[in-house]
Every structure is written in structure tokens, then in C-alpha cells.
Amino acid sequence: MEIANSKPPGELLNWDDIQKMKYSWNVAQEVLRLAPPLQGAFREAINDFMFNGFSIPKGWKLYWSANSTHRNPECFPEPEKFDPSRFEGNGPAPYTFVPFGGGPRMCPGKEYARLEILVFMHNLVTRFKWEKVLPQETIVVNPMPIPAKGLPVRLYPHKKSN
Numbered sequence: 390m391e392i393a394n395s396k397p398p399g400e401l402l403n404w405d406d407i408q409k410m411k412y413s414w415n416v417a418q419e420v421l422r423l424a425p426p427l428q429g430a431f432r433e434a435i436n437d438f439m440f441n442g443f444s445i446p447k448g449w450k451l452y453w454s455a456n457s458t459h460r461n462p463e464c465f466p467e468p469e470k471f472d473p474s475r476f477e478g479n480g481p482a483p484y485t486f487v488p489f490g491g492g493p494r495m496c497p498g499k500e501y502a503r504l505e506i507l508v509f510m511h512n513l514v515t516r517f518k519w520e521k522v523l524p525q526e527t528i529v530v531n532p533m534p535i536p537a538k539g540l541p542v543r544l545y546p547h548k549k550s551n
């Protein structure tokens with residue numbers, strides 16, 4: 390809202406505005422933590438190694454799981470709690486928050502996705518109030534997490550929108 394209020398009516402968002410949307414991005418990241426669109430992906434072991442007492446031979450396919458890492462209380466205290474402030478300051482330790490993967494094969498669309506999500510959130514909250522038609526709607530994972538009934542909402546335009 391701070392950014393919306395700082396702009397003359399009708400002026401579009403620019404890159405600087407996007408960089409300032411820290412709280413909105415913390416909220417979006419907390420959603421990506423609890424419902425990562427991709428549950429994980431595969432890697433191939435390029436050497437023999439030990440992990441947690443398991444010996445992993447060279448050539449094995451490994452699956453890394455965003456979902457279980459994001460709900461590990463050692464990485465995220467009270468993991469079931471929705472708390473965007475986890476991302477304040479330095480945020481989570483490296484390789485614990487991995488909705489976009491990590492390392493050389495990390496998602497190359499990450500910044501574009503951030504831009505799209507923030508522009509969408511900005512336009513939604515500055516133009517509308519809304520309520521869910523189905524307050525108890527669940528999320529199904531098949532294989533991406535989506536609202537079971539398509540998230541029907543009632544939109545109420547603000548009287549004056551920018």
C-alpha cells in the first residue's frame with residue numbers, strides 16, 4: 390500500500406517499485422515455502438559420498454524435496470505457522486528455502502516469476518477486496534499444488550482504484 394500510495398493515479402509499476410516490495414515478497418515466499426509449486430527434482434551423484442550415515446554410490450539418481458526441507462523444524466522453527474517475518478534480515482540459511490531449486494541448475498525463471506507474482510499481488514490488492522466462495526477449499530497436489538475447486542472468489546472493486 391505504501392508503494393500504491395506513493396504513485397499518481399494511473400501510473401504503472403516500474404522496476405524500482407518492485408525492488409521496494411519487500412514485505413509482499415516475504416509473504417509470497419512464505420506461500421512458496423508452505424506450498425512449493427515443484428515438490429523437488431532429481432540430481433545424479435557424480436562421486437561416491439556419505440549422507441546421514443547412508444552411502445550413496447556414484448551414478449545414483451537422487452531426489453531432493455522442497456516440501457520436506459521447507460517443513461523441517463531445524464530449518465524453519467514452527468514450520469506449520471505462516472510467518473512472513475522468517476524472510477526478514479538474512480532470511481533462511483542457504484539451501485533450506487528451495488522453491489526454485491539451487492546450484493547451477495536453479496530455476497532461470499526465478500526473477501521473472503517474482504516480477505509476475507508481485508505485479509499480480511499489487512493489482513489485486515489495490516483494485517479489489519475479495520472473499521473466498523468456498524472458505525474450506527483444500528489444496529490438491531497433482532503434481533502441482535492447486536485449489537481443489539479452482540479458487541472461486543467474489544471480487545469487490547474499491548470505489549477509487551489506481
Ligand code: HEM
Nearest residue numbers: 426427430488489490491492494495496497498499501502
Ligand atoms: C513460481 C514459479 C516457478 C517455480 C516455483 C519454479 C521452480 C523451478 C524448480 C524447482 C526448478 C528445478 C531447479 C533445480 O533443479 O535446481 C526449475 C527449473 C526450471 N525453470 Fe522454473 N519455476 C518457476 C517459474 C519459471 C518460469 C517463469 C520460467 C521461464 C520463464 C521457468 C523456467 C525454468 C527452466 C527452463 C528450468 C530448467 C533449468 C535447468 O534444468 O537448467 N521457471 N524451476
